[in-house]
Amino acid sequence: MGGDHGPSIVIPGLVFAVERLSGRDVRFLVHGDEAVIGPELARFPTLKDKVEIRHTDKFITMDVKPSQAMRRGKGTSLWNAVESVKSGDANAAVSAGNTGAMMAISMLLLRLAAEIKRPALTASWPTSKGVTTVLDVGANVESDAEQLVEFAIMGAAFHHAIQGKDRPTVGLLNVGSEEQKGHDDVRQAHALLRGTEFEFDYHGFVEGDDIAKGTVDVVVTDGFTGNVLLKTAEGVARFFGAEIRSTFTSGPFALAGAVLASRALGRMRQRMDPGAVNGAPLLGLNGVVVKSHGSADAKSFASAVKVAVDLASSDFAAEIDRNVKRLSAVLADPAQEGSIVESSQ
Amino acid sequence: MGGDHGPSIVIPGLVFAVERLSGRDVRFLVHGDEAVIGPELARFPTLKDKVEIRHTDKFITMDVKPSQAMRRGKGTSLWNAVESVKSGDANAAVSAGNTGAMMAISMLLLRLAAEIKRPALTASWPTSKGVTTVLDVGANVESDAEQLVEFAIMGAAFHHAIQGKDRPTVGLLNVGSEEQKGHDDVRQAHALLRGTEFEFDYHGFVEGDDIAKGTVDVVVTDGFTGNVLLKTAEGVARFFGAEIRSTFTSGPFALAGAVLASRALGRMRQRMDPGAVNGAPLLGLNGVVVKSHGSADAKSFASAVKVAVDLASSDFAAEIDRNVKRLSAVLADPAQEGSIVESSQ
Numbered sequence: 001m002g003g004d005h006g007p008s009i010v011i012p013g014l015v016f017a018v019e020r021l022s023g024r025d026v027r028f029l030v031h032g033d034e035a036v037i038g039p040e041l042a043r044f045p046t047l048k049d050k051v052e053i054r055h056t057d058k059f060i061t062m063d064v065k066p067s068q069a070m071r072r073g074k075g076t077s078l079w080n081a082v083e084s085v086k087s088g089d090a091n092a093a094v095s096a097g098n099t100g101a102m103m104a105i106s107m108l109l110l111r112l113a114a115e116i117k118r119p120a121l122t123a124s125w126p127t128s129k130g131v132t133t134v135l136d137v138g139a140n141v142e143s144d145a146e147q148l149v150e151f152a153i154m155g156a157a158f159h160h161a162i163q164g165k166d167r168p169t170v171g172l173l174n175v176g177s178e179e180q181k182g183h184d185d186v187r188q189a190h191a192l193l194r195g196t197e198f199e200f201d202y203h204g205f206v207e208g209d210d211i212a213k214g215t216v217d218v219v220v221t222d223g224f225t226g227n228v229l230l231k232t233a234e235g236v237a238r239f240f241g242a243e244i245r246s247t248f249t250s251g252p253f254a255l256a257g258a259v260l261a262s263r264a265l266g267r268m269r270q271r272m273d274p275g276a277v278n279g280a281p282l283l284g285l286n287g288v289v290v291k292s293h294g295s296a297d298a299k300s301f302a303s304a305v306k307v308a309v310d311l312a313s314s315d316f317a318a319e320i321d322r323n324v325k326r327l328s329a330v331l332a333d334p335a336q337e338g339s340i341v342e343s344s345q
Numbered sequence: 346m347g348g349d350h351g352p353s354i355v356i357p358g359l360v361f362a363v364e365r366l367s368g369r370d371v372r373f374l375v376h377g378d379e380a381v382i383g384p385e386l387a388r389f390p391t392l393k394d395k396v397e398i399r400h401t402d403k404f405i406t407m408d409v410k411p412s413q414a415m416r417r418g419k420g421t422s423l424w425n426a427v428e429s430v431k432s433g434d435a436n437a438a439v440s441a442g443n444t445g446a447m448m449a450i451s452m453l454l455l456r457l458a459a460e461i462k463r464p465a466l467t468a469s470w471p472t473s474k475g476v477t478t479v480l481d482v483g484a485n486v487e488s489d490a491e492q493l494v495e496f497a498i499m500g501a502a503f504h505h506a507i508q509g510k511d512r513p514t515v516g517l518l519n520v521g522s523e524e525q526k527g528h529d530d531v532r533q534a535h536a537l538l539r540g541t542e543f544e545f546d547y548h549g550f551v552e553g554d555d556i557a558k559g560t561v562d563v564v565v566t567d568g569f570t571g572n573v574l575l576k577t578a579e580g581v582a583r584f585f586g587a588e589i590r591s592t593f594t595s596g597p598f599a600l601a602g603a604v605l606a607s608r609a610l611g612r613m614r615q616r617m618d619p620g621a622v623n624g625a626p627l628l629g630l631n632g633v634v635v636k637s638h639g640s641a642d643a644k645s646f647a648s649a650v651k652v653a654v655d656l657a658s659s660d661f662a663a664e665i666d667r668n669v670k671r672l673s674a675v676l677a678d679p680a681q682e683g684s685i686v687e688s689s690q
Contacts, residue, residue, distance in 0.1 A: 065523075065525075127584070128584055128587060138520055141520060141526075141527055141528040142528050173573055174573075175483055175486060175568070175569055175572040175573065178410075180410075181486075182486055182569070183486040183487050183569060207573070207576050208572070208573040208574060208575065208576025208577035208578075208579070208580060209576045209577065209579050209580030209583070210580070211577055211580055211581075212577070212580035212581050212583065212584040213580060213584075221573070223520070224520055224527070224528060224570065225569065225570050225573055225574075227520040227553070228518055228519075228520065228552070228553040228566070228570055228574055229553060229570075229573055229574045229577045230553065231552050231553025231554045232553035232554065232556055232557070232574045232577060232578055233553075233577055233578060233581045234553070234554055235553060235554030235555070235556055235557035235558060236556075236557050236578045236581045236582065237581065237585075238554070238557065239472070239473055239557040239558075240582075240585050242473060243473075256602070257601070257602035257604070259602070
């Protein structure tokens with residue numbers, strides 16, 4: 001496991017992760033520079049028997065492009081972390097580093113799971129009802145109907161594994177909730193989702209404001225829209241944070257109010273950032289790879305580690321496989337196909 | 346002018362509009378039921394010489410589909426309002442009613458301006474630096490490269506007319522700021538925008554969080570993404586509002602803080618809702634049509650009226666026309682086309 005902030009976040013993060021995973025036998029391979037990791041590790045005796053350092057002094061910096069990472073990434077901490085999943089040395093990899101490089105190296109080394117066409121990067125979004133899973137938030141720039149249905153399958157299996165909910169509800173993001181709304185891809189995906197028996201409950205189309213409302217457990221969209229809207233919401237959340245600060249320094253009454261309400265305000269800010277529920281897996285591969293937010297602190301990094309552990313010890317991969325086979329059966333049946341094309345007209 | 350809340354919002358809204366347009370000779374045709382509008386109007390003597398009621402007892406309700414509105418909308422208040430722009434009786438139309446019906450009837454009666462391929466619904470988004478114009482937020486479900494460039498042209502002309510800024514900066518929404526990011530349509534639009542001399546400054550790609558930062562004056566995206574992200578941000582804003590309320594009732598200190606800071610909090614909430622800067626024009630037609638938010642109050646409705654008046658008295662249509670001609674010249678030049686296709690590979 002490498003990290004953007006490096007061992008000063010990752011190692012204390014593992015301490016928090018061990019606490020939160022109490023009773024579970026979890027061990028960590030930490031990939032990186034032993035000269036830096038070693039002293040940091042020595043500060044936390046509880047980690048002593050749980051962490052093994054896998055030394056490398058090669059790293060992928062944030063400005064490396066995915067194509068460069070694939071060609072020249074061998075031997076870097078990120079590469080080695082993913083490689084350790086492939087070899088079976090590890091059950092999951094977590095990285096707080098370069099997202100594009102992580103996706104590219106993971107695709108290259110772990111390959112897509114059987115019958116999955118495209119992977120999906122997945123975000124956990126705080127809502128008024130809890131947490132909504134949103135995908136794809138950036139593994140793809142375009143997605144056809146079949147891929148959108150795959151995202152629904154993978155998102156539901158992830159939500160089931162991490163949030164513990166049987167038969168999650170799934171919504172397909174669109175510009176309106178009526179049947180005839182949207183472009184061909186979302187309407188065809190809608191017909192496929194409605195007409196197929198999966199291990200989740202398809203709710204139908206949802207709109208942008210349904211995400212924060214928590215209308216469904218899983219919101220499915222293409223990677224372009226998902227990436228843009230997650231970043232837009234993060235931007236709005238930061239704007240709110242800044243406005244709250246400036247609001248509470250706008251006068252003596254407001255300032256006094258802020259002092260009185262500071263604890264509640266702190267909790268609120270933390271709860272509301274769409275980037276705050278840390279741990280975004282790249283789903284659809286033969287192995288678990290989880291992205292931690294680049295700016296994550298130790299506690300937040302521990303959340304990403306917990307997501308990785310929970311995923312690796314769940315049967316989400318088998319659940320995805322069962323449901324993708326149902327999709328393949330529908331797509332292979334010309335009668336079904338006909339009705340789907342018709343209903344999308 | 347019709348309205349969702351009807352005359353009880355629209356007529357007081359006109360009073361505020363007259364105040365804000367002080368010194369300008371503006372008159373209003375109010376399309377709707379005289380029996381309802383008349384008594385409301387009688388309450389505001391200052392409007393007496395400024396308002397003429399155009400009676401109809403036919404209305405388009407919120408559940409009417411765009412196709413129904415086109416076929417059966419004749420004689421309704423919305424139809425008559427747009428018709429009055431076409432006939433020259435009015436310089437602009439404002440409606441707080443059914444958005445889809447408004448777009449459909451406007452397209453049918455006013456038609457697209459010369460050389461414009463698709464209209465665009467435009468939102469004004471509060472940011473940390475002021476207001477950013479975002480389009481398209483829902484007039485289309487798909488947009489090719491040429492249409493994205495048209496949106497840039499129309500958005501810049503709108504921002505110039507309404508925010509008063511010469512040569513606004515324009516950004517194209519994408520999943521990253523590097524040249525090679527995104528799908529073909531955004532990369533081709535990027536090449537066209539970079540390679541053509543328009544009356545605005547093209548900034549390049551922007552990401553979702555750049556909207557709230559106010560990185561550029563105008564953010565261009567396809568109608569699917571724009572609609573979804575505007576509604577997502579509105580949802581996040583409402584979630585924040587609810588969280589602020591619950592935060593400030595979570596304990597005695599927080600409650601006391603809220604009382605002290607209540608005025609500042611109220612101002613903040615109003616400033617931050619992406620739907621709060623009211624008045625969303627449908628650009629690209631032979632005439633000005635402005636959508637007011639369905640839940641707008643009288644002051645907010647007045648903002649939409651002011652947008653309509655400012656647009657109608659600006660030369661934004663001529664500015665659009667000049668820039669679209671520049672685009673057409675580039676597209677008609679095979680040498681240019683070649684270089685654009687090449688640079689988007």
